[in-house]
Amino acid sequence: xxxxxxxxxxxxxxxxxxxxCLSRARRPLGNGEIAALVDLPPSSxxxxxHSLTVLGYIRRxxxxxxxxxxxxxxxxxxxxxxxxxxxxxxxxxxxxISEQTGETVTLAVRDGLYxxxxxxxxxxxxxxxxxxxxxxLRLANSASGxxxxxxxxxxxxxxxxxxxxxxxxxxxxxxxxFNNSLEECEATGVAIVRNTWQKGIGGVAIAVQAQGELGxxxxxxxxxxxxxxxxxxxxxSTLREAAETISPGYxxxxx
Amino acid sequence: xxxxxxxxxxxxxxxxxxxxCLSRARRPLGNGEIAALVDLPPSSxxxxxHSLTVLGYIRRxxxxxxxxxxxxxxxxxxxxxxxxxxxxxxxxxxxxISEQTGETVTLAVRDGLYxxxxxxxxxxxxxxxxxxxxxxLRLANSASGxxxxxxxxxxxxxxxxxxxxxxxxxxxxxxxxFNNSLEECEATGVAIVRNTWQKGIGGVAIAVQAQGELGxxxxxxxxxxxxxxxxxxxxxSTLREAAETISPGYxxxxx
DNA sequence: AACCTATTTCCGCAGAGCGAAAAAGTAAGA
DNA sequence: TCTTACTTTTTCGCTCTGCGGAAATAGGTT
Numbered sequence: 001x002x003x004x005x006x007x008x009x010x011x012x013x014x015x016x017x018x019x020x021c022l023s024r025a026r027r028p029l030g031n032g033e034i035a036a037l038v039d040l041p042p043s044s045x046x047x048x049x050h051s052l053t054v055l056g057y058i059r060r061x062x063x064x065x066x067x068x069x070x071x072x073x074x075x076x077x078x079x080x081x082x083x084x085x086x087x088x089x090x091x092x093x094x095x096x097i098s099e100q101t102g103e104t105v106t107l108a109v110r111d112g113l114y115x116x117x118x119x120x121x122x123x124x125x126x127x128x129x130x131x132x133x134x135x136x137l138r139l140a141n142s143a144s145g146x147x148x149x150x151x152x153x154x155x156x157x158x159x160x161x162x163x164x165x166x167x168x169x170x171x172x173x174x175x176x177x178f179n180n181s182l183e184e185c186e187a188t189g190v191a192i193v194r195n196t197w198q199k200g201i202g203g204v205a206i207a208v209q210a211q212g213e214l215g216x217x218x219x220x221x222x223x224x225x226x227x228x229x230x231x232x233x234x235x236x237s238t239l240r241e242a243a244e245t246i247s248p249g250y251x252x253x254x255x
Numbered sequence: 256x257x258x259x260x261x262x263x264x265x266x267x268x269x270x271x272x273x274x275x276c277l278s279r280a281r282r283p284l285g286n287g288e289i290a291a292l293v294d295l296p297p298s299s300x301x302x303x304x305h306s307l308t309v310l311g312y313i314r315r316x317x318x319x320x321x322x323x324x325x326x327x328x329x330x331x332x333x334x335x336x337x338x339x340x341x342x343x344x345x346x347x348x349x350x351x352i353s354e355q356t357g358e359t360v361t362l363a364v365r366d367g368l369y370x371x372x373x374x375x376x377x378x379x380x381x382x383x384x385x386x387x388x389x390x391x392l393r394l395a396n397s398a399s400g401x402x403x404x405x406x407x408x409x410x411x412x413x414x415x416x417x418x419x420x421x422x423x424x425x426x427x428x429x430x431x432x433f434n435n436s437l438e439e440c441e442a443t444g445v446a447i448v449r450n451t452w453q454k455g456i457g458g459v460a461i462a463v464q465a466q467g468e469l470g471x472x473x474x475x476x477x478x479x480x481x482x483x484x485x486x487x488x489x490x491x492s493t494l495r496e497a498a499e500t501i502s503p504g505y506x507x508x509x510x
Numbered sequence: 511a512a513c514c515t516a517t518t519t520c521c522g523c524a525g526a527g528c529g530a531a532a533a534a535g536t537a538a539g540a
Numbered sequence: 541t542c543t544t545a546c547t548t549t550t551t552c553g554c555t556c557t558g559c560g561g562a563a564a565t566a567g568g569t570t
Binding site for chain 1: 260262263264267268269270271274275280303305306310311323324326327328329330333334335336337338343346365366367369371373377387389390391
């Protein structure tokens with residue numbers, strides 16, 4: 001966080017740094033671990049975790065002396081979900097596609113340079129990807145991200161792709177992956193990535209829009225059992241059909 | 256918030272007061288509205304909303320000069336949902352009960368003196384209650400709350416009911432409603448309330464447990480079209496059957 | 511252009527929050 | 541049981557962060 005912004009309240013940022021640290025962790029964390037991960041002194045972390053506990057956003061297991069997020073955190077997401085008309089429109093399709101394919105099917109929405117999953121219908125296939133509402137990926141390397149970027153109005157697309165490319169460059173990653181995926185999506189209407197954000201996982205996604213809201217109908221798949229060919233053919237077709245009904249007249253092919 | 260706690264970081268609490276204010280609002284709010292609702296000076300609110308915007312948790316519509324929560328808020332709920340074994344176990348039942356009844360079916364979990372909805376399968380009935388993940392009700396007057404309270408271990412139940420009764424008393428509400436509902440739930444295993452937290456809405460709920468996690472399988476219903484008798488008979492039976500499978504050998508009747 | 515309202519920025523100031531150090535808590539090993 | 545090592549919490553001196561009133565700016569209406 002930049003110290004140039006005199007109006008940014010530092011202690012608020014610190015509190016959120018801790019919440020975000022816990023949201024990325026695979027298990028509850030102790031104060032010392034949090035302190036190391038967010039690079040703050042242990043006494044400061046102790047006070048911050050105490051405050052977050054009093055406020056109800058984290059709870060502590062006294063026996064383990066570790067902290068984890070509470071269900072209260074779901075509360076802040078409620079109005080986001082409740083107010084999302086697109087979600088109501090897309091929900092039946094999430095269900096039917098998942099039943100038809102056995103795969104996990106999701107609606108993702110854009111959130112700055114991230115793609116956040118708003119609703120997830122868990123697939124019943126043995127190797128269907130396990131995912132939950134609130135999971136978040138970078139636009140840069142996720143199928144949902146690329147699908148949404150390709151569907152932005154030209155002006156905004158230009159701005160957003162520039163920011164994405166700057167981020168990729170800053171991280172020392174390969175620009176060609178993003179560029180190729182975006183190009184292919186613009187040609188076919190469907191974004192497909194494999195093993196970009198996690199080994200063994202890929203995604204097929206198509207942009208959908210309703211009432212001014214843009215999202216991506218997405219199927220995350222296990223690349224070990226779902227071939228690139230199936231992604232490009234069967235799954236892509238399934239998504240195209242659904243998108244055609246969800247956003248009639250909306251032409252996702254802008255390439 | 257109590258000023259006796261010297262270790263509570265005030266500006267953190269202020270930030271969350273604003274987020275919670277926005278989570279309760281039915282529409283985006285301007286700075287002045289927020290300032291009035293959280294009882295802070297407008298200049299303080301301006302700086303807080305600016306900070307929350309930079310951190311990504313709210314966004315501003317420049318034309319309306321109003322703020323609303325972003326999808327990033329879903330991120331903090333992700334590990335709560337992803338780590339919930341009970342949810343995986345209950346999910347198929349949410350689906351099948353909703354298909355069978357046409358009603359909205361949910362899994363609620365306890366969160367202090369609140370019941371928070373972790374997953375919601377939206378019903379297709381014309382008057383099925385609309386609800387989303389993250390919705391939150393008081394234990395005191397919700398079916399899910401009462402079901403969970405009745406299933407707590409004796410010692411904890413005693414503590415929690417005392418806190419609930421103190422809250423009810425402090426708010427000047429009628430203790431008899433809570434007492435009667437809890438008593439009935441302990442006798443029948445199913446908690447039923449009508450029009451307690453919102454006119455026109457009621458709930459039927461039963462406690463479920465798996466791997467040490469306690470929750471409530473819940474059906475919120477429109478009281479204008481679903482009679483008390485149907486709640487007590489058909490819906491209650493449906494929930495009992497499901498609970499018997501979800502938590503085999505777990506005896507919710509402790510009365 | 512004038513007026514009104516809402517919001518943001520500025521800035522003096524004091525106390526809120528910082529972090530190092532001390533104190534307390536906890537677990538493991540002898 | 542005692543000792544040691546490690547983790548966490550609390551204390552407290554200090555400074556600079558965040559506060560809020562006032563001034564400036566922004567935006568809409570007449």
